[in-house]
Amino acid sequence: MSSERLYTTEAIIVRRRDQGEADRVLTLCTPQGKRVVIARGARKPTSRKAGHLELFARVQMVLARSPTSWDVVSQAEALDLHAALRGDLVYGTYARYIAELYDRFVTEEEGGPALFDLLSRALDVLSQMAAEGIPSPALDLLVRAYEQRLLTLVGFRPEWDRCVGEREGRPCGRVLPVRGKAPLGLDPERGGALCPQCFQAAADRRWVIPLSPAALGLLRACQRLPFARLRQRRAAPPLLAEAERAMRHYLTYHLEQDVRTGVFLRQVRRNIATPHPAMPEEN
Ligand SMILES: [Zn+2]
CATH class of the missing domain: 2.40.50.140 (Nucleic acid-binding proteins)
Structure with missing residues (x-):
């Protein structure tokens, strides 16, 4: 040789x-x-x-x-x-x-x-x-932060700061709130979040789903904070679950199918008290 x-x-x-x-x-x-x-x-x-x-x-x-x-x-x-x-x-x-x-x-x-x-x-x-x-929640926050960074590097960085909606043919661009009750939207097709007005206007579009301001705030933190800082962050289980759903939706749109281990991860957490659930085939 x-x-x-x-x-x-x-x-x-x-x-x-x-x-x-x-x-x-x-x-x-x-x-x-x-x-x-x-x-x-x-x-x-x-x-x-x-x-x-x-x-x-x-x-x-x-x-x-x-x-x-x-x-x-x-x-x-x-x-x-x-x-x-x-x-x-x-x-x-x-x-x-x-x-x-x-x-x-x-x-x-x-x-x-x-x-x-x-x-x-x-x-x-x-x-x-x-x-x-x-x-968890440190594990989940690590995974959310990893997703944000990976998406950025492969060219699908989600926009969490300004509305990605369009109204009357023009980009909206409003600064998105992370407080308050008015539901925001997640639009993976346009690559980010929608302000309340654009969400209402786009609610009939197939891939648009609601997103709470608190979940947006969490995803924004995962996009910005280093892994070490996220370890200290606290987040209630319903908020973590919403952030996970939002990212699954976003990733699924861009992959056009569910990520296989993601499905298994959710089963593991649901059955966490059940001993020895079967691992998927190593391949
Ligand atoms: Zn908007």
Whole structure:
């Protein structure tokens, strides 16, 4: 194997699936973009790479370029295994959701260092939370903040400051209130929130749903505040649920289908008292 064919990269494993007798196909988030590669023999008990190629792990890799197929993992050394995220159903499901959103919004060969840093940081914070046993609302706020940042980086940044509505053919642009009772609207098609007047005028449009000023305030905070500051923030369960519904609606519109792990995450929370609900197939 000539040295020109080899290259080194850092990578986070966002998805893995078995291939053939003993191989694994890995979907990677790297600073150069999303890649799909193959780790030959990774499922053999004797494989030296196997322990380094866990889901959510951040890994230093040497890869061999293949002109006709997936690039091949030649060497792998885990820099951070994020082990706490695989041993726990709740934190693990949040981690899957975070990784899956990257996978769904970023197509192969796209993405770059900012998306890699975001995913890496989000998994680090989630790992710390798992180690310290920090429960919701901090977990939910982390995920809401991650969604906002991811959407910004892939070009779907939601507009929470000014009304995205149009009246009489002109952009509205009013500053949106985060206090008061008058319902606002969420319009994923126009990419943000609507003032009360534009919401009333647009209520018959298929994708427009109501949004309370308090939920808008929470989403705005998640868009602006660093992850560390959000850990201190308090939010009542109904408000968290509304913010989650709003983001699910927004993401679904842009993905045109529900995010699979998101559905599972909601089941886990509903059945939190039920022991050992089945995890979805790792793939
Ligand atoms: Zn308006």
